[in-house]
Amino acid sequence: MKDDEVTRRAAVGLAAGAALALTGGERWVFAARDGQVVKATGTAGEVWRPVLLDQREGEALARLVEALIPRTDSPGARDARVHEYIDLAVSLAPAAEKKAFVSGLRWLDRESRRRYGGDLAAVADADLVELLHAVSDEHATHPKALEGGARFFVDLKRRTIFGYYTSIEGRVEELGLSEVVSMQKWQGCRHQGGSHTT
Amino acid sequence: MAEKGYDVIVVGSGANGGWAAKDLCEAGMEVAVLEAGRQLDPARDYGEHTLPHELPLRGRQDPRNAEYERRPIGRRNYACEESTVSFFADEVDHPFTFPGKRPFWWIRGNQVGGRTILWGRQSYRMSDWDFKAATRDGFGDDWPISYADVAPYYDRVERFIGVSGSGEGVEVLPDGEFLPPMALSCGERILKDAVDGMGRRLTIGRAAVLTRRHHGRAECHYCGPCHRGCLTGSYFSSPSSTLPAAAATGKLTLVPNALVHRVTLDREARADGVLYFDTVTGEERRLRAPIVILAASTLASARLLLGSADERFPAGLANSSGLVGRYLMDHIFAVGADGFLPMRRGAKAEQAKRPNGVYIPRFRNLGTRERGFLRGYGYQGGESVTVFEHAYSMPGFGADWKASVHDTSLARVGLTGFGEMLPRHENRCYLDPNVKDKWGVPALRIDVQHGDNERAMARDMIEQAVAMLEAAGAEDITTRTKLPPPGFAIHEVGTARMGLDSKSSVLNPFLQTHDVKNLFVMDGSCYVSIGCVNPTLTMMALTARACEHLIGEAKRGNLA
Numbered sequence: 001m002k003d004d005e006v007t008r009r010a011a012v013g014l015a016a017g018a019a020l021a022l023t024g025g026e027r028w029v030f031a032a033r034d035g036q037v038v039k040a041t042g043t044a045g046e047v048w049r050p051v052l053l054d055q056r057e058g059e060a061l062a063r064l065v066e067a068l069i070p071r072t073d074s075p076g077a078r079d080a081r082v083h084e085y086i087d088l089a090v091s092l093a094p095a096a097e098k099k100a101f102v103s104g105l106r107w108l109d110r111e112s113r114r115r116y117g118g119d120l121a122a123v124a125d126a127d128l129v130e131l132l133h134a135v136s137d138e139h140a141t142h143p144k145a146l147e148g149g150a151r152f153f154v155d156l157k158r159r160t161i162f163g164y165y166t167s168i169e170g171r172v173e174e175l176g177l178s179e180v181v182s183m184q185k186w187q188g189c190r191h192q193g194g195s196h197t198t
Numbered sequence: 199m200a201e202k203g204y205d206v207i208v209v210g211s212g213a214n215g216g217w218a219a220k221d222l223c224e225a226g227m228e229v230a231v232l233e234a235g236r237q238l239d240p241a242r243d244y245g246e247h248t249l250p251h252e253l254p255l256r257g258r259q260d261p262r263n264a265e266y267e268r269r270p271i272g273r274r275n276y277a278c279e280e281s282t283v284s285f286f287a288d289e290v291d292h293p294f295t296f297p298g299k300r301p302f303w304w305i306r307g308n309q310v311g312g313r314t315i316l317w318g319r320q321s322y323r324m325s326d327w328d329f330k331a332a333t334r335d336g337f338g339d340d341w342p343i344s345y346a347d348v349a350p351y352y353d354r355v356e357r358f359i360g361v362s363g364s365g366e367g368v369e370v371l372p373d374g375e376f377l378p379p380m381a382l383s384c385g386e387r388i389l390k391d392a393v394d395g396m397g398r399r400l401t402i403g404r405a406a407v408l409t410r411r412h413h414g415r416a417e418c419h420y421c422g423p424c425h426r427g428c429l430t431g432s433y434f435s436s437p438s439s440t441l442p443a444a445a446a447t448g449k450l451t452l453v454p455n456a457l458v459h460r461v462t463l464d465r466e467a468r469a470d471g472v473l474y475f476d477t478v479t480g481e482e483r484r485l486r487a488p489i490v491i492l493a494a495s496t497l498a499s500a501r502l503l504l505g506s507a508d509e510r511f512p513a514g515l516a517n518s519s520g521l522v523g524r525y526l527m528d529h530i531f532a533v534g535a536d537g538f539l540p541m542r543r544g545a546k547a548e549q550a551k552r553p554n555g556v557y558i559p560r561f562r563n564l565g566t567r568e569r570g571f572l573r574g575y576g577y578q579g580g581e582s583v584t585v586f587e588h589a590y591s592m593p594g595f596g597a598d599w600k601a602s603v604h605d606t607s608l609a610r611v612g613l614t615g616f617g618e619m620l621p622r623h624e625n626r627c628y629l630d631p632n633v634k635d636k637w638g639v640p641a642l643r644i645d646v647q648h649g650d651n652e653r654a655m656a657r658d659m660i661e662q663a664v665a666m667l668e669a670a671g672a673e674d675i676t677t678r679t680k681l682p683p684p685g686f687a688i689h690e691v692g693t694a695r696m697g698l699d700s701k702s703s704v705l706n707p708f709l710q711t712h713d714v715k716n717l718f719v720m721d722g723s724c725y726v727s728i729g730c731v732n733p734t735l736t737m738m739a740l741t742a743r744a745c746e747h748l749i750g751e752a753k754r755g756n757l758a
Contacts (some may be wrong), residue, residue: 068595088254092261106276129596137593158590165586166250167268174604175585178548181247184550188381196384196542 048084052091052098057105060145061086064108067129067158069170077160086159104152108135114137124197202451204230204487205752207472207503209458212312213734214741215353215493216531219444219746225645227752228487230730231441232456232474234494236435238315240402244427245281252269253280271545273688277316277425285315291636293704294497302644303685305496306547310454312495313688314435314734316425319406319553320578321735323352323372327564327574328729333558335572337561342698345372351739351746355541358443359434359673360412361735362554363404371576371731377601378409380554385581385609389556396560405554405580406434406735408522415439420550433553437502456483456740461490461506461515461717469717475637486522489716489748490758493741496526496722498628500693501642502614503704503719504629511549516694516711516719521625524697526644527619529687529727530652531681534577534614535663537672541611547583555580559611560668560730562658571654575617575730577663584608611672616687617731620651625684627693656681689733694723709744716757720744 050058065077065086090101108131109119116127123131135142135149137157151179164170172179175196189196206222208215211233212679238244250256257279259266265283266273272286296302307313327334329341329348356375366372379402384392389399391480404519407424408417415438416430424433431438435626444450458474462484471486492499503522506515514522560574588608592599630643660677667675684690697703700712705724711717722733722739729736 069600072600073598085256089258092255123584132595135671136595157595161586161589162256165589168249168251170250171251171587174600179584181249181421182551183421184548186380186420186550186552187388187548188552189384190381191384191387195390 003067020105048081050084050087051085053105056119056121057102058083058087060105060109063120063128064132064156065163067125067132068157069164075169076172077164080164080167082160082167085163085167086156089159089163096151100169101155104148104155107148108152111146115116119171200227200365201421202230204228204451204485206230206484206489206491207232207487207489208491208493209472210312210492210494210498210721211232211310211436211441211452212307212493212495212721213317213436213738214313215491216314216440216444217741218491218493218720218745219450220440221742222749223444223447223449225745225749226447226449227749228451228454228539230451230487231444232472233310233452233454234457234477235310235312235454237310237452237454238285238427240427240429240437242282242430246421246423246426246428248281248426255280255512257281257414259283272305274303275305275688276628278446281423281426282316283709284462285309288665293633293635293641294366295630295641297645300645300647301683301685302646303683303688304642304644305451305685305688306495306498308536310441310452311435311437314429314738315437317435317688317734318732319424319433320557320729320732321363321374321404321406322357322557322576323374323739324348324729324731324736325370325372326728327370327560328731329474331727331729334513335567336737337572339695339726342696345669347707348736348739351446352735354742359406359413359439359738360408361401361404361406361434362409363410364447364628366559368403368559370564371557374404377412378406380405380407380409380552381460382556382581383548383552383581385542385583386547386556387669388539389581389611389666390539393558393666395664396669398558398666400556403554403557403580407553408432413439418550418553422551422553424553452511453485454659457637457639458494458502459505459637461492461502462486463506463510463515463691467510467714469714475639475707477483477637480637487654489718489752491720492723492747494722496690496693496725497642497644499721499723501629501640505640507510511713516713516717518706518713519699519701519704521695523693524623524625524645525621525623525692525726526627526690526691527621527725528646529689529728529730530575530617530648530656530681530686531615531621531687532682533656533659534579534612535660535661535675535677536612537607537675538666539581539671541671541672542581542606543607545607545609547585547607547659555755562601562655571651572617573651573655573727573730574616575655575659576659577613577659578586578611578614579611582610582612584610601607611667611670612703613663613666614678615656615663616689616730616732617652617655617659617726618728619674619684620649621692622649625692644685648681648684652681671677679724687720689728691722691725692735693732694719695726696724697726708747709740710747710751718744718748 062083069077205227287308357647362377364379393400418432454649471489504514623684
């Protein structure tokens with residue numbers, strides 16, 4: 001234990017773990033269990049059952065988020081189970097939002113079949129990435145025929161960013177933040193004068 | 199509850215109720231504090247150490263949580279989320295109303311400590327630019343007190359609760375008794391150079407957060423979300439500070455789940471106690487004491503006074519002036535500007551989360567009339583270096599994009615104005631003739647609207663925020679131009695204004711009601727004008743002053 005960091009449990013003597021109850025059908029798990037921070041959410045080997053999407057759409061979503069934020073020398077969005085988070089979050093969203101997301105996912109699925117003869121769950125990685133590039137925010141505008149996909153891309157990317165960078169994999173392993181509550185002093189500016197750049 | 203002899207009943211356990219309990223218990227009085235809400239258990243209820251990945255929706259409001267539906271107004275506040283939704287008053291059990299076209303967003307706590315669990319901790323002194331504003335610009339009334347009358351009590355309160363800050367020698371923002379200030383960030387130093395260069399002043403916020411150990415409470419460890427509670431008591435809340443001090447005397451009786459609905463009077467029209475509902479059992483109970491203090495917050499205290507009407511006070515208790523509920527004010531706020539400092543691109547965000555921002559004191563209408571509005575405003579804000587949020591504005595995806603997100607950051611700077619709302623007789627609250635709460639007590643109806651002065655001030659706030667950000671070299675500046683409804687700043691004051699004349703005020707300068715000498719109202723109700731600084735510190739100082747007076751008067755037998 002570093003001098004300037006203590007575990008949440010040690011600092012405050014709390015009983016460990018999160019306090020929210022899981023309801024039926026929900027398998028979201030918390031990254032702190034019994035006072036020990038665990039790196040992966042979920043139980044090893046357990047098959048994820050989507051709340052909103054069907055199994056095949058769930059696999060499509062998993063491949064999409066992984067394409068957006070892939071595993072490199074740190075976990076990717078699939079490792080961080082971002083697809084599970086998005087499925088849960090969208091299932092709880094207002095009806096119009098939920099409909100837009102599912103419609104967008106299905107639009108992309110149809111486009112995948114049209115272009116490559118396979119849906120998102122089955123198409124080759126390279127084809128999936130090419131399809132995402134076609135609808136991505138790298139383009140200022142899109143042909144009318146791709147506008148539905150472009151809107152979905154924006155929605156999906158925002159959710160993936162949030163789901164990934166608030167996950168323990170994203171926060172700790174990718175960004176290098178503390179995996180426990182940080183107990184540090186605020187430093188602020190330490191420049192003696194002049195430049196205040198990085 | 200077994201009958202016990204109390205010297206004082208205090209209604210409310212927040213900033214002012216807690217202070218009153220402390221001072222009066224330390225003076226040897228037996229004090230009963232009645233609190234409508236529940237007693238929190240910090241170990242169970244405080245969630246400031248919960249990390250985002252430990253919550254299913256990463257801390258965002260969970261639609262499955264039915265508590266949000268019961269708080270349609272409270273849920274709009276930034277602090278209302280998974281860990282804290284139960285800290286906000288249940289608006290189904292405790293309804294209030296407002297005219298459809300003139301909304302008022304009343305945000306309330308509902309626990310021992312009240313909103314001191316949730317508050318923003320910003321603590322500034324008012325000055326004679328506020329207390330004697332009417333003399334300067336001819337609008338409204340002066341306070342019957344001056345800064346010199348309150349200064350010793352500001353000193354006492356700051357010394358006890360602990361306020362960190364930097365002395366600036368600015369007349370409109372008097373310096374206090376400060377703990378060491380928190381440091382500005384690099385971006386704030388850049389902004390400060392620009393703001394100070396315009397003849398204004400930027401300083402670190404003055405916050406009731408400890409920067410060193412203080413009266414047995416630990417120094418802040420910068421974990422982040424103060425509004426979820428603080429296990430180490432490092433920011434001021436009454437449960438962390440004043441209530442324990444009161445309890446240490448052995449003279450405090452704290453009664454949670456006690457919803458006071460009426461102040462009772464004896465045959466001589468002196469206050470002699472209160473009636474309250476036990477919110478757990480529904481049973482109505484009476485508690486007696488020869489001195490009653492209402493510290494339930496500006497609107498709740500007004501509701502109690504109005505609801506305690508009888509044949510001797512048909513318009514409401516202590517309301518011979520007809521002014522209970524009148525002159526309600528709240529700061530205008532939320533408008534301002536934001537931008538990015540290009541010279542700070544790529545800066546690394548500190549993992550420590552400073553629970554404080556910067557403050558720019560008022561610079562308008564200090565000696566010269568400017569811009570078509572009276573009075574003035576200050577700013578809160580600061581720099582925020584993104585951790586990953588810049589990813590939202592980075593086109594693309596994939597491994598290279600991910601690496602760029604890792605290596606990039608943006609330094610956002612923002613300024614948000616807090617401005618004075620003029621006191622107007624027509625801005626008021628009163629008892630709703632139709633709506634009652636869960637216990638059958640009439641709800642409060644609140645009718646307040648902004649005027650031309652507020653709208654003109656808001657326009658200037660936005661313009662000047664942009665000007666200061668531009669001067670600092672900020673780019674991509676955007677403005678926030680929509681004023682939220684009154685109430686949303688959660689700085690509501692007025693409703694039982696103080697004054698020397700019982701025809702034009704409800705309270706005397708010691709927060710004693712003119713009409714009932716053993717009845718006091720110690721909260722924001724007493725304000726004559728709101729100024730532009732956060733009100734909690736001033737209310738507490740006024741409460742400390744009032745308690746000193748009360749103790750003296752009680753000893754002299756003048757409250758019997």
